Amino acid sequence: MEAIMAGNKGSTMRNSSEWVLEDRDADQFLVNRQVFISDDILQKEWDVIFRTCWIYIGHGSEIRNPGDFRTRKVAGRQMIFCRDKDGTVRAMLNVCPHRGALVCREREGNARGFFCMYHGWTFQTDGSLRSGPGLDAYGPKFDKAAHGLVQAPRLEHYRDFYFINFDPDAVSLNDYLADAKDYIDIVVDQSPSGQMEIVSGTQEYDIKANWKLLVENSVDDYHIITTHSTWINYMSNSGVDMRRPKGSLLPSLGAGKNLGNGHLTTDNPNYRGRPVARWISVYGEEAKEDIDNIRAELVARLGEARAARVADTNRNLVIFPNLVINDGSSVTVRNFTPVSPGLMKVTSYALGPVEETEAQRARRLHAFLTFYGPGGFATPDDVAALEAAQEGYAAWREAPWNDLSRGMYKSEDDQLDTDEGHIRTFWRRWKELMETPV
Amino acid sequence: MSALRLEVEDFLFHEADLLDRWQLDDWLALLTHDAAYFVPPNDKPDGDHNTTLFIVADDIVRLRERIIRLKDPSCHAEWPPSRTRRIIGNVKASEADGEIQVRANFTLNRHRRGGDIRSFSGEYRYRLRRENGALKIAERRAVLDAEELGHMGSVSFLL
Numbered sequence: 001m002e003a004i005m006a007g008n009k010g011s012t013m014r015n016s017s018e019w020v021l022e023d024r025d026a027d028q029f030l031v032n033r034q035v036f037i038s039d040d041i042l043q044k045e046w047d048v049i050f051r052t053c054w055i056y057i058g059h060g061s062e063i064r065n066p067g068d069f070r071t072r073k074v075a076g077r078q079m080i081f082c083r084d085k086d087g088t089v090r091a092m093l094n095v096c097p098h099r100g101a102l103v104c105r106e107r108e109g110n111a112r113g114f115f116c117m118y119h120g121w122t123f124q125t126d127g128s129l130r131s132g133p134g135l136d137a138y139g140p141k142f143d144k145a146a147h148g149l150v151q152a153p154r155l156e157h158y159r160d161f162y163f164i165n166f167d168p169d170a171v172s173l174n175d176y177l178a179d180a181k182d183y184i185d186i187v188v189d190q191s192p193s194g195q196m197e198i199v200s201g202t203q204e205y206d207i208k209a210n211w212k213l214l215v216e217n218s219v220d221d222y223h224i225i226t227t228h229s230t231w232i233n234y235m236s237n238s239g240v241d242m243r244r245p246k247g248s249l250l251p252s253l254g255a256g257k258n259l260g261n262g263h264l265t266t267d268n269p270n271y272r273g274r275p276v277a278r279w280i281s282v283y284g285e286e287a288k289e290d291i292d293n294i295r296a297e298l299v300a301r302l303g304e305a306r307a308a309r310v311a312d313t314n315r316n317l318v319i320f321p322n323l324v325i326n327d328g329s330s331v332t333v334r335n336f337t338p339v340s341p342g343l344m345k346v347t348s349y350a351l352g353p354v355e356e357t358e359a360q361r362a363r364r365l366h367a368f369l370t371f372y373g374p375g376g377f378a379t380p381d382d383v384a385a386l387e388a389a390q391e392g393y394a395a396w397r398e399a400p401w402n403d404l405s406r407g408m409y410k411s412e413d414d415q416l417d418t419d420e421g422h423i424r425t426f427w428r429r430w431k432e433l434m435e436t437p438v
Numbered sequence: 439m440s441a442l443r444l445e446v447e448d449f450l451f452h453e454a455d456l457l458d459r460w461q462l463d464d465w466l467a468l469l470t471h472d473a474a475y476f477v478p479p480n481d482k483p484d485g486d487h488n489t490t491l492f493i494v495a496d497d498i499v500r501l502r503e504r505i506i507r508l509k510d511p512s513c514h515a516e517w518p519p520s521r522t523r524r525i526i527g528n529v530k531a532s533e534a535d536g537e538i539q540v541r542a543n544f545t546l547n548r549h550r551r552g553g554d555i556r557s558f559s560g561e562y563r564y565r566l567r568r569e570n571g572a573l574k575i576a577e578r579r580a581v582l583d584a585e586e587l588g589h590m591g592s593v594s595f596l597l
Contacts, residue, residue, distance in 0.1 A: 107481060107585075108481075199489070199490065199491050200482055200485060200489065200490045200491065201478075201479040201481065201482050201485055201490035201491030201492060202479055202480070202481045202482075202491070202586075203479060203491065203493060203587070204480065204481075204586035204587055204588065205586070205587040205588065205590070205591055205592065206587075206588050206589055206591055207591065208591075226512075227514065229510075229512045230506075230507040230510050230512050230513050231507075233506070233507070233510070234503045234506070234507060237503060237506070238499075238503070345588075349491065350491040358488065358489070361488065361489060362487075362488040362489075365487065365488065365489075365490075365491055365492070365495070366495065368491060369492065369494065369495055369496075369500075370500075373491075373493060374493055374587055374591065374592045374593050374594075375477055375492075375493040375494035375592070375593040375594070377503075377504070377507060379592070380514075380515035380516075380592035380593075380594035381513070381514040381515050381594075383515060383591060383592050384514040384515040384592075384594075385514065391552070
């Protein structure tokens with residue numbers, strides 16, 4: 001391992017067994033930087049990871065009424081996410097079966113059907129072919145039923161988070177999510193009726209870095225004190241107690257957890273405030289009573305212990321491979337898709353309980369922007385860090401290894417959020433999938 | 439020729455100059471005590487920040503903190519500071535009830551070492567007030583034309 005760290009074996013393209021190296025005797029976990037810059041590796045990720053894993057497509061609240069639709073690119077494919085006229089949620093390729101053009105070019109709306117502007121084929125909201133000019137020219141053997149929009153082979157949801165899978169034989173979403181379900185439940189428990197909704201307004205931005213770096217970054221609490229020192233100053237200036245206990249890198253000691261199947265989370269006692277239901281001075285004195293009331297509702301509905309779990313802890317949750325739910329200063333639903341090894345597109349939304357009052361919603365959105373998003377007080381510095389790392393990987397031959405060994409000498413149960421045990425679980429799953437033959 | 443428009447243009451050109459030169463404390467001095475700064479999301483350019491997730495929605499308290507952050511070398515996204523250049527035109531101004539409503543087009547190029555040029559275009563919308571004879575910014579809104587931020591990446595500087 002020492003020789004590998006020195007880089008003398010790093011100069012050639014490695015085979016998949018050498019992309020991730022784990023040496024339990026030396027407490028060392030290394031990822032070869034080639035995995036961030038190689039076109040071949042990205043192609044394999046498309047073939048293996050994005051075609052066999054459950055990929056988030058949207059939230060039920062985005063398509064409340066029959067005919068509501070959203071178009072978005074999911075796992076590299078143009079998709080329509082909609083509720084058909086009978087109320088069934090659909091995920092269909094936004095690709096005309098005739099010659100392949102998009103059949104819907106609007107971002108969102110309510111449709112009676114979809115219309116291909118190339119030759120005029122029209123489709124029902126369930127994807128079936130309704131009509132087209134001169135279809136009789138295809139002759140009597142033309143099977144109209146076989147010429148609808150292609151449905152995602154699998155579409156399932158957990159608590160209104162909808163995922164698709166291009167592998168018809170994939171395990172159920174329920175089994176796939178494994179222990180991540182418990183953490184989604186904590187997020188959804190914020191709502192008295194168990195109904196969360198995506199708030200209007202989308203943050204869509206590129207990061208010139210490999211998509212896996214955002215997985216790591218989303219749950220990497222080791223970087224916070226340096227990368228986000230200006231955010232920490234902002235919180236301190238605003239009267240939030242940001243002092244760190246002796247021996248701790250952050251104001252509270254949290255945990256990093258393996259949730260199975262490549263999913264992972266941080267699980268931290270909250271210090272940064274939560275619109276549900278942990279007041280900080282940033283919210284203003286006038287918000288105190290309201291936050292107390294939110295908390296009282298939680299306690300009455302869930303009991304003290306569960307209410308404290310919802311209100312007093314925060315978590316950054318990664319659903320393998322590319323969905324992150326940050327339930328911290330506010331709630332973000334963020335997914336990201338590679339364009340090339342060194343470029344990803346990020347889409348980020350705010351999530352909140354449907355019952356929120358206008359003041360509560362405004363507070364949630366204000367809290368969101370204290371930290372998150374391309375104009376927030378922290379995310380732009382994450383972007384800068386990821387782009388700086390991606391720049392560094394051009395020297396992968398001479399400087400081949402990323403080190404993710406923090407906390408490795410300890411048991412899995414003792415991993416802190418500032419350790420890297422939870423991040424290692426992502427890489428183990430990634431390696432396992434990437435070693436399966438296509 | 440409109441005297442109001444000329445006065446507003448001079449003010450906007452001065453403001454652009456301060457921002458492009460990173461004279462951020464001088465820029466703060468152009469604001470009213472209750473000023474706000476908004477960058478709406480690309481898909482909801484006319485949204486309300488209380489019900490829509492924005493890119494930036496700062497009240498004066500957070501705006502002052504944003505300036506503290508931007509001046510700190512630990513503001514990594516803006517260290518070294520981006521070089522920006524904004525061109526403002528098509529200025530329209532009208533005065534009513536003690537406030538001046540302004541709309542103006544802008545293009546802005548952001549340059550960073552080793553990076554490509556990131557181009558922003560859109561409309562500035564202002565509410566200005568007169569305080570002791572001088573124009574002050576009560577609200578400043580930068581509404582982007584693009585359908586998504588995309589290649590623009592972060593809005594880590596003052597747009």
